[in-house]
Amino acid sequence: DNQLAMLFTLANLFRVDQMIRQWERSH
Structure with missing residues (x-):
């Protein structure tokens, strides 16, 4: 199904x- x-x-x-947000926060 497309949906x-x-x-x-x-x-x-x-x-x-x-x-990505977690990675940016930890670095």
């Missing part, structure tokens, strides 16, 4: 953003 793929992509982007 499911969109949701998955958004979830991945959100996770990456959170990881």
Whole structure:
């Protein structure tokens, strides 16, 4: 389903953003 793929992509982007923020905070 196209909608499911969109949701998955958004979830991945959100996770990456959170990881980057944590990485910047720790360094």
